[in-house]
Structure formats: C-alpha cells, structure tokens
Amino acid sequence: KNQVEQSPQSLIILEGKNCTLQCNYTVSPFSNLRWYKQDTGRGPVSLTIMTFSENTKSNGRYTATLDADTKQSSLHITASQLSDSASYICVVSARNSGYSTLTFGKGTMLLVSP
C-alpha cells in the first residue's frame, strides 16, 4: 500500500528561525513528490514539485530536497515569518496508465511565534 509519513506532527518556532520538515514515502511507481502549504480553512497550495531526477528545488524561502534512493524528502524554511504558520503536506504521485494518483501525508502543523 502506498504510504507517506511526515514528521514532526507539529512544530513551534520563533519568527526568523529556520526549520526542516521531513517526509518518508513508499509509493510505486514513483512519479513525483510535491509539497503543499495549507492555511487554516483554505485549500492546499503547491510549493514545489520534484521528479525522480531532481535533488532540490527552491521557491523563495522554501527549499525542498529529494533522495529517491532512500525515499525521503525534506522541506526547509528559511527566516520564518508569521505567515508561514500553516500545515505543510507532503504528497507523492504514482503514475497509473497516463494519469497520476496522489498519496497525501497527514501534514506537519507549523506555528511561527513572534
């Protein structure tokens, strides 16, 4: 069964500090890995998408890494801001006959404190 595990479950950091969120997956056949940000009461919004051949991808203060051999990914947030407070969801896509099915992690709830 395809699975995506995220850690930690929740995290509190001070504004301006950095943090790293982790994602481990067992999804086959692997197509790509995505990180989404979900603000409270809103739908998920894509931060990055990485394919098998991509090790790292940045989007502003967000940097995602992917190790396809160990099936691990991380999302690093630099110089955190209060607006970064949200749930961060790791999503792995498996390819099935021309379209992708998505397996969602449970998310890491990040709270950035002033």
Place this chain on the structure above:
Amino acid sequence: NAGVTQTPKFQVLKTGQSMTLQCAQDMNHEYMSWYRQDPGMGLRLIHYSVGAGITDQGEVPNGYNVSRSTTEDFPLRLLSAAPSQTSVYFCASSYLGQGMYTEAFFGQGTRLTVV
C-alpha cells in the same frame, strides 16, 4: 481566472438528507477529483474523473456519487448523509500529463457537518 470554485463553503445536514457539493473549474482541465480531509488523516480520494462522461472510484467512495457531464463541472452527491460524512471536502483539478507531472489546483473546501 477563478481556478477551482466550490460551493457551498459551509453546510449542516440532518442524518438521512441528501445534497450536492458543487465544483467548477475554468482551466479546461481533464482531471478532476474529490477528497475528504479528516482530523489526523491525510486527504483521501473519494471519486475522480479523467474527462467528461468518465468517472471512477477512489479510496473512500461509499455513500457518494459523482457525474461529469461537462469538462468544467464535477458535482459530488451525498445520497443519505451520515455523521461519519462530517468532514471538509476538497475538489481538485489538473491537466492529464503523459510522462510529465501536472500541477493540481484545489478549491477552498466545503465544511460539512451531519447531525
């Protein structure tokens, strides 16, 4: 460009009532899907569609029906609401990509409570 629009945003139903959650997208995406999000769980796929007239079941389809008569619309019907269907529902759409990844766009969600 509105993206993915869901209505209503909030709904309270009594057990046994039926209703339809609406989802519309204006990006001409072939692929549309419905998810539910429950506390402590990742989003779970209810039903999906790869084009008008084509639908299929996801991970948790029981108690829900869908249809896809147009590319733009993908309504989700609750046949006889149960308290276990209390959840936040998200509609998503994307292009179909042969050999390439495609961005999935999510609606704002519908928070449904069944009492």
